[in-house]
Amino acid sequence: MLVVFSVLAALCCRNIVANAWLLKHAFIIQFANPEDRDYYAFKDPAHRAVVEELGPLLEKVQNVNLPRSG
Structure with a gap:
């Protein structure tokens, strides 16, 4: 099973001190x-409809592929 950590609707805030994104x-x-992904x-x-609708409302979107465990 391929696991994908996908922050598809990440509403993020900026951490100025650490210069990093904090995910909500x-x-x-x-x-x-991978083909299904x-x-x-x-x-x-x-x-695609969700991306079109929410995309303009989001400050940042982050997608991360995680390796299979086990």
Whole structure:
């Protein structure tokens, strides 16, 4: 199982002192393989609609691929 840590709707705030982003919201999504992940990220109509709707409202979006554990 390919695990993707995806901050798809991350509402972030800026930490000026540490010069780092602090995440307020995150989603962890698991995919069976990279092809399924790529379909979801780039072609899935429902996901694309969410990106179109929420994208302008978000300060930062961060996607991170995590290796499988075990």
